Amino acid sequence: MMETMAVHGPGIITEEEPFTPGHRACSGCGEALSVRLAAKAIGNNAIIVNATGCMEVVASPFPHTSWRIPWIHTLFENTAAVASGAEAGLRALVKKGKRPEKNVKVVALAGDGGTSDIGLQALSGALERGHDLVYICLDNEAYMNTGIQRSSATPFGASTTTSPAGRESLGQVTWKKNLPAIAVAHDIPYVATACPSYHRDLMKKVAKALEVKGPAYIHVLSVCPVGWRCATEDTIKVGRLAVRTGVFPLYEVENGQYKLSLTLTKLEPVDSYLKLQGRFRHLTEDTIKIIQERVNREYAKLVEMASKSSPSG
Amino acid sequence: MAKRVGLEVSVAVGDAAKLADVDVVAAYPITPQTHIVEHLAELVANGELRAAYIPVESEHSAMSACLGASAVGARTFTATASQGLELMHEVLYVASALRLPIVMAVVNRALSAPISIWCDHSDAMAVRDSGWIQMFVENGQEAVDNVICAFRIGEDRRVLLPVMIHLDGFSLSHVIEPIILPEQSEVARFLPPYDPPLPLDPEKPVTVGAFAPPFIYTEVKWAQEMTLEGAKEVILECWREFANTFGRHYSPVESYRTEGAKVLLMTMGSLSETAMVAVDKMRDEGKEVGLIKLRLWRPFPFAELRQAVRDAEVLIVLDRALSFGGPGGPVCSEVKAALYREARRPEVVGFVGGLGGRDISMADFEEMVNQGIKLAEAGSEREFEIFGVRE
Ligand SMILES: Cc1ncc(C[n+]2csc(CCOP(=O)(O)OP(=O)(O)O)c2C)c(N)n1
Ligand code: SF4
Numbered sequence: 183m184m185e186t187m188a189v190h191g192p193g194i195i196t197e198e199e200p201f202t203p204g205h206r207a208c209s210g211c212g213e214a215l216s217v218r219l220a221a222k223a224i225g226n227n228a229i230i231v232n233a234t235g236c237m238e239v240v241a242s243p244f245p246h247t248s249w250r251i252p253w254i255h256t257l258f259e260n261t262a263a264v265a266s267g268a269e270a271g272l273r274a275l276v277k278k279g280k281r282p283e284k285n286v287k288v289v290a291l292a293g294d295g296g297t298s299d300i301g302l303q304a305l306s307g308a309l310e311r312g313h314d315l316v317y318i319c320l321d322n323e324a325y326m327n328t329g330i331q332r333s334s335a336t337p338f339g340a341s342t343t344t345s346p347a348g349r350e351s352l353g354q355v356t357w358k359k360n361l362p363a364i365a366v367a368h369d370i371p372y373v374a375t376a377c378p379s380y381h382r383d384l385m386k387k388v389a390k391a392l393e394v395k396g397p398a399y400i401h402v403l404s405v406c407p408v409g410w411r412c413a414t415e416d417t418i419k420v421g422r423l424a425v426r427t428g429v430f431p432l433y434e435v436e437n438g439q440y441k442l443s444l445t446l447t448k449l450e451p452v453d454s455y456l457k458l459q460g461r462f463r464h465l466t467e468d469t470i471k472i473i474q475e476r477v478n479r480e481y482a483k484l485v486e487m488a489s490k491s492s493p494s495g
Numbered sequence: 496m497a498k499r500v501g502l503e504v505s506v507a508v509g510d511a512a513k514l515a516d517v518d519v520v521a522a523y524p525i526t527p528q529t530h531i532v533e534h535l536a537e538l539v540a541n542g543e544l545r546a547a548y549i550p551v552e553s554e555h556s557a558m559s560a561c562l563g564a565s566a567v568g569a570r571t572f573t574a575t576a577s578q579g580l581e582l583m584h585e586v587l588y589v590a591s592a593l594r595l596p597i598v599m600a601v602v603n604r605a606l607s608a609p610i611s612i613w614c615d616h617s618d619a620m621a622v623r624d625s626g627w628i629q630m631f632v633e634n635g636q637e638a639v640d641n642v643i644c645a646f647r648i649g650e651d652r653r654v655l656l657p658v659m660i661h662l663d664g665f666s667l668s669h670v671i672e673p674i675i676l677p678e679q680s681e682v683a684r685f686l687p688p689y690d691p692p693l694p695l696d697p698e699k700p701v702t703v704g705a706f707a708p709p710f711i712y713t714e715v716k717w718a719q720e721m722t723l724e725g726a727k728e729v730i731l732e733c734w735r736e737f738a739n740t741f742g743r744h745y746s747p748v749e750s751y752r753t754e755g756a757k758v759l760l761m762t763m764g765s766l767s768e769t770a771m772v773a774v775d776k777m778r779d780e781g782k783e784v785g786l787i788k789l790r791l792w793r794p795f796p797f798a799e800l801r802q803a804v805r806d807a808e809v810l811i812v813l814d815r816a817l818s819f820g821g822p823g824g825p826v827c828s829e830v831k832a833a834l835y836r837e838a839r840r841p842e843v844v845g846f847v848g849g850l851g852g853r854d855i856s857m858a859d860f861e862e863m864v865n866q867g868i869k870l871a872e873a874g875s876e877r878e879f880e881i882f883g884v885r886e
């Protein structure tokens with residue numbers, strides 16, 4: 183298998199690494215993998231706007247940088263706004279003949295905290311205003327950079343440092359905020375979910391998002407072995423199970439039309455996903471049943487929406 | 496030739512940004528800044544200004560969008576006031592540290608609570624240490640001229656820092672004044688195009704905003720401080736060149752009828768105009784009173800200030816902001832610090848007044864001078880006096 187990948191891999195995946203190896207991410211980091219794959223799809227003709235968070239910290243300890251393409255980090259919650267300004271600035275400069283038209287793309291990268299909590303307003307503003315940019319949320323389901331605190335994207339039942347499981351609590355007691363749905367509600371041309379366990383799907387979606395005129399939003403589930411307390415060698419497996427259990431379905435929403443990226447005839451039991459992760463270790467069978475029911479329901483809703491959507495979009 | 500016209504100061508400030516041919520305006524409305532950004536939106540909508548106007552959803556995003564725009568090499572302008580400036584707070588520090596020469600008009604307004612839409616300088620003082628070049632203007636002409644100068648100063652390769660032009664809310668922003676708007680061609684000659692050394696550009700990739708481990712953070716901050724201090728020379732050079740081109744003169748500290756004055760009043764912003772009239776009256780009555788107007792606030796003009804007040808016996812400083820639990824007025828404490836090492840220095844008396852739009856009249860200034868002289872003679876246990884308060 184590895185051999186065939188070495189032979190055929192370069193043909194399907196570019197060898198270019200705008201996000202270079204040598205960054206400081208923990209071993210098995212799903213976010214770093216997401217960024218690497220996304221960067222391959224983005225190519226060299228782009229400007230990256232990165233929020234504060236793991237991917238900023240691991241990539242830019244002065245005097246080193248992991249980025250071969252222009253990259254800017256300013257603050258935690260303003261990534262969509264900085265990207266808005268960069269996009270509008272480029273557009274104005276090209277229009278005024280101060281910069282040649284080279285179709286430079288602007289891509290924002292932010293964590294789930296930087297997107298679904300503190301940066302939600304800036305994101306909503308950017309999507310609503312219709313800037314021509316791609317916003318990629320790297321969702322590792324908690325504030326990892328500051329030590330595994332819960333976010334509104336942390337799943338029900340997960341134990342984090344600010345939603346710890348204890349005698350009186352089962353950990354996170356709220357359901358994961360549905361960020362892709364919020365993005366869709368802004369009536370933008372392209373929304374997608376992705377996971378680096380499905381690397382070609384992720385890259386295809388990023389490439390598509392770049393082609394779209396107007397805002398595009400991609401929500402990438404990224405396994406964090408540190409925060410999820412899973413084995414570093416299981417990153418791909420855990421990501422794949424998140425998808426196959428229906429916990430994190432892969433889909434696209436083009437101009438409001440839902441389309442599943444993967445047809446799952448039967449969902450794997452959520453237990454197979456949960457049991458690989460220490461953050462869910464405390465859950466009782468009853469709680470797992472509640473989660474299973476919720477996943478079934480949500481997945482069915484998604485299938486329903488996809489079946490109602492016209493295939494042409 | 497540019498001619499003098501009657502203009503609302505806010506509109507004139509917007510026109511000044513247009514004359515500077517800005518590429519991007521990102522702004523969020525707040526009283527009393529609204530007329531500036533409404534005017535700019537209109538200029539863009541009418542095609543009179545070729546720029547992107549980004550109607551952002553907050554001031555935090557306004558300044559953040561300015562960061563992005565300036566970083567790709569766009570000449571960038573915004574305006575705000577009060578709560579808006581506070582909401583921008585953390586972003587301001589990034590603008591200066593990333594050396595992005597954004598220009599911002601701050602239409603000074605008191606901070607909540609209680610909510611007040613009227614002028615004082617508490618908003619300005621809360622961002623005093625944000626690393627921006629900051630100046631206070633006293634009338635519409637100064638505002639227009641210095642918005643244009645701000646781009647030239649900030650974008651100078653020796654500077655590359657953002658600039659705030661503070662103008663008083665309502666009492667300045669909303670009045671109609673006779674103002675000379677320079678011709679576009681004159682401004683184009685005076686203000687070279689923005690040519691940043693390291694814009695975000697795939698042709699020449701740079702990493703901006705890397706994180707700084709302890710071994711380098713101090714050096715970065717020191718470099719920033721030296722640049723801001725050094726900016727004074729560029730500011731002086733710009734004002735000299737402005738005077739040569741447009742015939743109007745500006746300096747960091749301005750003296751009004753200070754010859755032989757034993758007592759000096761010191762003000763910042765539009766109240767200086769009232770203070771001048773008060774000084775005229777007191778001079779007519781034979782009192783040896785003069786006025787010092789502080790225009791440049793950051794970098795603080797230490798040498799010019801010391802020179803301007805050295806022969807006085809009493810210096811009465813009016814602050815329009817309070818430093819709670821501290822020395823009273825931020826301007827006064829700055830002045831005291833500036834004079835500490837001087838062998839010969841006036842007795843400094845600090846007043847805090849004009850808060851939340853409370854007017855300070857000519858008679859008030861006279862009263863302040865009389866009280867100030869008494870306090871200087873008798874001494875006071877208090878660090879500062881609050882002016883005109885009802886107990
Ligand atoms: C205004 C502000 N509040 C808090 C922080 C502290 N902080 C930095 S990164 C971070 C969490 C990042 O979480 P997320 O966006 O999910 O990214 P991750 O590190 O998980 O990739 C927090 C809370 C900050 N930098 N700025
Ligand atoms: S804490 Fe998690 S997300 Fe952050 S670098 Fe480590 S593995 Fe990656």
Ligand SMILES: [Mg+2]
Pocket residue numbers: 293294295320321322323324325326
């Ligand atoms: Mg996270």
